[in-house]
Amino acid sequence: MCCVSxxxxxxxxxxxxxxxxxxxxxxxxGARVKQQRPVTVTGGRLVLPGEVRAGALRFAEGRIVALGxxxxxxxxxxxxxxxxxxxxxxxxxxxxxxxxxxFHFGGITRAALMPDQRPPLDLPSRxxxxxxSGKPDFWVHPLxxxxxxxxGEALAELALxxxxxxxxxxxxxxxxxxxxxMLRLLRYAAMLDLVVVCHAEDxxxxxxxxxxxxxxxxxxxxxxxxxxxxxxxxARDLALAELASAAVHFxxxxxxxxxxxVRAAKARGLAVTCGVTPAHIHLxxxxxxxxxxxxxxxxxxxxxxxxxxxxxxxxxxxxxVIASGHDPRGPEDKRLPFADxxxxxxxxxxxxxxxxxxxxxxxxAMPRAFGLLAANPARLLGVQAGVLAxxxxxxxxxxxxERPWIVDARKMAATAGNTPFDGQPMQGRVEALWKGGVxxxxx
Amino acid sequence: xxxxxxxxxSARFPAGRLAFPHxxxxxxxxxxxxxxxxxxxxAQQWVEFSRQASKHADLLAGLTVINAFFENSxxxxxxxxxxxxxxxxxxxxxxxxxxSVKKGETLIDTAITLNAMRADAIVIRHASSGxxxxxxxKVDCPVLNAGDxxxxxxxxxxxxxxxxxxxxGGVEDFTGLAVTICGDVLHSRVARSNLxxxxxxxxTVRLCAPPALMPAGIEAMGAEVFHDxxxxxxxxxxxxxxxxxxxxxxxxxxxxxxxxxxxxxxxxKRLALAAPQALVMHPxxxxxxxEIDSDVADMLERSIITRQVEMxxxxxxxxxxVLTRGRRGVEGWA
Numbered sequence: 001m002c003c004v005s006x007x008x009x010x011x012x013x014x015x016x017x018x019x020x021x022x023x024x025x026x027x028x029x030g031a032r033v034k035q036q037r038p039v040t041v042t043g044g045r046l047v048l049p050g051e052v053r054a055g056a057l058r059f060a061e062g063r064i065v066a067l068g069x070x071x072x073x074x075x076x077x078x079x080x081x082x083x084x085x086x087x088x089x090x091x092x093x094x095x096x097x098x099x100x101x102x103f104h105f106g107g108i109t110r111a112a113l114m115p116d117q118r119p120p121l122d123l124p125s126r127x128x129x130x131x132x133s134g135k136p137d138f139w140v141h142p143l144x145x146x147x148x149x150x151x152g153e154a155l156a157e158l159a160l161x162x163x164x165x166x167x168x169x170x171x172x173x174x175x176x177x178x179x180x181x182m183l184r185l186l187r188y189a190a191m192l193d194l195v196v197v198c199h200a201e202d203x204x205x206x207x208x209x210x211x212x213x214x215x216x217x218x219x220x221x222x223x224x225x226x227x228x229x230x231x232x233x234x235a236r237d238l239a240l241a242e243l244a245s246a247a248v249h250f251x252x253x254x255x256x257x258x259x260x261x262v263r264a265a266k267a268r269g270l271a272v273t274c275g276v277t278p279a280h281i282h283l284x285x286x287x288x289x290x291x292x293x294x295x296x297x298x299x300x301x302x303x304x305x306x307x308x309x310x311x312x313x314x315x316x317x318x319x320x321v322i323a324s325g326h327d328p329r330g331p332e333d334k335r336l337p338f339a340d341x342x343x344x345x346x347x348x349x350x351x352x353x354x355x356x357x358x359x360x361x362x363x364x365a366m367p368r369a370f371g372l373l374a375a376n377p378a379r380l381l382g383v384q385a386g387v388l389a390x391x392x393x394x395x396x397x398x399x400x401x402e403r404p405w406i407v408d409a410r411k412m413a414a415t416a417g418n419t420p421f422d423g424q425p426m427q428g429r430v431e432a433l434w435k436g437g438v439x440x441x442x443x
Numbered sequence: 444x445x446x447x448x449x450x451x452x453s454a455r456f457p458a459g460r461l462a463f464p465h466x467x468x469x470x471x472x473x474x475x476x477x478x479x480x481x482x483x484x485x486a487q488q489w490v491e492f493s494r495q496a497s498k499h500a501d502l503l504a505g506l507t508v509i510n511a512f513f514e515n516s517x518x519x520x521x522x523x524x525x526x527x528x529x530x531x532x533x534x535x536x537x538x539x540x541x542x543s544v545k546k547g548e549t550l551i552d553t554a555i556t557l558n559a560m561r562a563d564a565i566v567i568r569h570a571s572s573g574x575x576x577x578x579x580x581k582v583d584c585p586v587l588n589a590g591d592x593x594x595x596x597x598x599x600x601x602x603x604x605x606x607x608x609x610x611x612g613g614v615e616d617f618t619g620l621a622v623t624i625c626g627d628v629l630h631s632r633v634a635r636s637n638l639x640x641x642x643x644x645x646x647t648v649r650l651c652a653p654p655a656l657m658p659a660g661i662e663a664m665g666a667e668v669f670h671d672x673x674x675x676x677x678x679x680x681x682x683x684x685x686x687x688x689x690x691x692x693x694x695x696x697x698x699x700x701x702x703x704x705x706x707x708x709x710x711x712k713r714l715a716l717a718a719p720q721a722l723v724m725h726p727x728x729x730x731x732x733x734e735i736d737s738d739v740a741d742m743l744e745r746s747i748i749t750r751q752v753e754m755x756x757x758x759x760x761x762x763x764x765v766l767t768r769g770r771r772g773v774e775g776w777a
Contacts (some may be wrong), residue, residue: 158728208693215660219472221572222630224659291573303642337571390728 001063002273033136035437040072041398044081049375049387052366057086059394062437067388081398082207087370090352091397093377094170094197094251094328098130098308100138102348102414104440106324107397109428112381114197115145116172122148122156124164133167141381143197144171146185149329152176155185159192167381168249170197172269173298173343175233177203179240186244195247195380197275198237200258201299204227210339211300216285221244222339224236228300231257238265247271249380251318254280254302256309263318273380275321277347278309278354279420287420293341294409295420300343314372315363321367321380322372324351346414349407353426356401360427366401376390394437403429456481459775463765467579467586470595471639479643480616483605486754486761490605493529494758501763503532506563506771511537511553511578512589513569518727518752519589519599523566526759550574551581560584564767567591572632576639585766587759593630593691599726600636602758604644606751607681610722618645623675623717624652625707625733629658630692633726634685638666647664651675655696655705672707676716683724684709684735700733709735714745722747 038060046055046067057067058076072078089109097112103111113130115121121130122145134140142384144166148154150173158169169189175198176182189196209225211217217224234250240263241248253259253274265272285301295301313319327344334341355369364372370386378386407424409417433441447662456462462481465473480533487667492498512520520536527534539553550569554577558660564585565733572592579586589678590596608614613776622641627632641648642665650661652670662668669675676682687703699701714721725738740746 178730213659215663218658218660219664221591221595221635223593226659291576331551335577335579337550337569337572337574337592339573 029220032432033438035060036392038065038073038076039079039434039437040070040076040081041081041086041396042072044084044398045122046086047366047370049371050367052085055086057388057396059396059437060432062394063397064388064390064392064394066390079398079432085366085397085399085401086388087397087399088374088388089397089433089435090373090388091377091381091383092326092348093321093323093380094325095323095348096325096344097345097415098134098138098140099326099348099415100134100330100344102326102328102346102412103138104433105413105430106348106350107352107399108324108348108435109395109397109433109435110141110378110381110385111138111326112141112143112377113140114172115143115150115170120145120150120172121161121166122150123405124157124160127161127166128164137435137438139435141165141167141383143168144194145169146171146189147176147181148175149291152178152181155181155188158188160195161194162194166194167383168195170195170251171199173199173299175199175201175203175267179236182237183240183244185239186246186248190244190246195249196241197249197251198233200230200233200237200250200253202227202229202232205232209300210296210301211288212285214285214303216288220288220291220338222288224300227255227306228257230255230299231261234258234261238270241272242270243364248273249321250274250325252276252280252299252325253313254299254310255306256347258320259309259313263313263316266318273320273376275323276310276314276319277323277325277345278350279325279345279347280307281314281322281358282354283307283420288338291338292420293336293338294345294418294422295343296338296343297345297420298343311358311363314358320372320376322355323350323377324348326414328414329418330416334416334418344418345420346412346416346418349412349414350419350421350426352399352430353405353428356428357426359401394434397430398432398433399428402430403427403431455484460769463597466766467588468597468762468766469575469579469586471597471600471636471643472595474592474597474643476643479601480638482601482758482761482765483608485765486605487661488599488759489760490609491527491756493753493760498529499531500529501531503527503530503563503767503771506532506767507561508532508534508564508566508763509537509557509560509562510534510566510589511539511557511568513539513550513567513574514590514761516520516568516589517567520756522752522755523587523589523759526756526763529756530763532763550577554578554581558584561768564763565629571596585737585763587766590632593632593635595636596632597636598755598758599633600640601762602751603637603724603726604640604752605682605754605758606724606747607722609754610747610750616644617641620646620681621649621679622646622681622683622720623649623651623679624673624685625675625709626684627656627687627696628652628661628685629656629696630688631685637683638664649675649679651707653697672713676713680716681722681724682709682714682717684729685724685726686728686730686734700730704733707730707734710737711736711739714739721745724748724751726751740742
């Protein structure tokens with residue numbers, strides 16, 4: 001391959017965030033590669049695409065072999081679910097770090113990794129390396145950098161990266177400002193049948209802003225950009241995607257105007273999907289009060305009206321995916337004045353509980369919650385996962401949806417505790433997790 | 444406008460710490476009206492004190508005050524230094540260039556270092572909004588905000604209130620007073636602190652700036668918003684001009700200083716639109732010929748710009764005195 005010479009030795013490729021880590025405070029039975037013995041989880045409530053039904057689930061040799069009104073067979077290891085949820089492992093679409101302990105804590109068995117690594121995932125070798133980095137107990141599905149160095153100028157080798165395991169092409173943390181580049185990208189990705197994952201903030205309008213323009217940012221004296229920066233970016237990308245007949249996924253849509261554009265585009269039959277993270281579902285820009293840098297996010301937290309619009313869009317199906325946007329950041333990035341701090345939150349551990357909160361609040365039903373957390377992201381990635389079905393990989397979470405716990409930034413499984421939910425009570429915890437039939441969190 | 448009752452501060456405010464129960468002075472937004480009035484009352488004695496030939500008190504003798512300025516400043520730094528020295532404190536100035544401290548852990552590390560040197564009060568100026576609060580959370584001594592980014596500059600608002608009170612003949616508060624603040628409101632911490640302070644003291648505040656220099660949603664803070672300076676001036680009792688903060692601007696906000704002066708410069712002719720005898724203020728440094736004409740800035744009977752500077756020292760003396768009472772063991776404050 002022509003560009004091998006540009007690659008540093010393997011050991012130096014991802015020096016800052018080692019892909020493996022040992023979980024803290026969780027029981028783990030070791031990273032065995034293969035399931036040794038069939039397992040039957042009995043007496044649970046199966047979370048299926050259209051319903052939640054009492055039943056059992058049996059898996060052997062890493063795959064689901066039976067589910068429903070079934071009994072354990074001789075020699076099976078039996079796990080009594082005692083009425084808890086038997087759900088598919090979560091598929092987290094759009095994370096920034098491979099942080100296994102946090103993902104396992106949150107019931108996540110697969111994640112789509114954003115290309116914003118150091119160096120960025122813009123070469124096939126980097127993609128194939130990172131695609132294997134989580135196995136066997138966690139699967140990473142890399143999203144290729146759409147442009148070289150994520151600079152938004154020259155297209156990256158998308159076809160070769162697809163061969164190497166990339167499951168989409170992402171613009172990264174930034175919007176591609178040049179419409180000509182964006183159109184060429186969309187046309188090329190459409191030819192390759194790759195979804196283009198977009199960051200929706202008009203860069204010219206956003207500038208150096210760290211907050212959404214409004215009373216809160218003004219009181220705090222923070223540089224701010226109007227929320228309309230999102231709708232502007234989405235409008236342009238939708239127009240170009242339609243022109244290119246490309247599939248686009250807006251990783252985070254956080255404003256009423258942006259969601260209205262996506263809703264209308266879906267109604268017109270465009271291949272558009274979108275997601276959101278727990279922060280924009282549950283928090284408004286009031287959370288940046290006291291200059292808490294854990295609430296410094298990209299896009300920034302919005303006004304309460306926009307948060308309500310996000311809830312509506314989750315309820316009516318406009319939003320397809322809820323993802324953690326997991327981006328653990330240590331004190332060197334976060335213990336700074338608000339505007340100087342890096343954006344991002346460690347979200348993997350609260351993804352499930354915050355989404356279950358939507359079920360409790362009556363915004364969505366339980367099957368839809370797992371559609372948002374598992375089935376839809378798996379479909380976007382083109383992987384057979386995210387749904388409990390015979391023959392599927394045994395990625396299974398045993399969940400107590402009522403179990404209360406409190407988020408404590410100092411005691412997180414993640415490599416850093418930068419969560420704007422610090423100190424908040426949550427309900428819903430993963431009690432056991434299997435990846436490919438192997439227990440990664442023991443019951 | 445009510446006239447000030449002739450009573451001493453001690454009689455009009457709660458005893459001891461109850462009069463000012465804050466360890467730090469990070470912003471006017473955290474103060475109640477009576478706490479603002481308390482600081483103004485305390486400052487009054489230092490106005491007269493500073494007019495004496497010998498102006499040295501030993502109130503803060505033995506205490507170390509560190510002025511940690513992470514952003515360039517001449518006037519505010521000098522004012523805090525003089526205030527500390529007049530009270531007898533050992534004043535040390537730490538003048539860190541913005542570029543070297545904006546990155547990484549350095550700000551927190553600096554705070555921890557200052558704390559380890561057993562400072563008794565730390566005065567902070569920093570280019571980032573919220574930086575003072577961040578430092579205050581990490582140290583054990585009182586922290587005074589001398590300007591943080593575009594957030595607050597509380598001692599400026601207090602000194603403006605003190606200067607205004609004196610110019611208006613010793614009124615207690617500003618009920619019924621219309622104050623027009625014109626200029627680069629977007630980038631101005633002075634505008635935010637003054638808006639909060641003047642409103643707390645009963646004034647009506649009008650803000651005037653071109654749309655690009657007016658922050659979104661500031662009406663929600665109770666200000667009347669204007670883009671037409673003439674309209675904003677009509678009948679105003681006080682006109683406070685702000686400087687264009689070119690150093691904080693990324694991108695072009697106005698076509699040229701000449702055009703800005705055409706629309707927003709305070710000229711004699713414009714001043715005539717305000718109330719008769721309306722007062723002129725400016726937090727300095729002034730760009731003469733841009734936001735304010737020299738003949739307006741120098742109008743003896745109307746401009747209180749130099750009085751603002753004088754009051755600055757008194758206010759800072761009062762703040763240093765009040766905030767260190769706890770550690771000095773003043774009765775009722777420990």
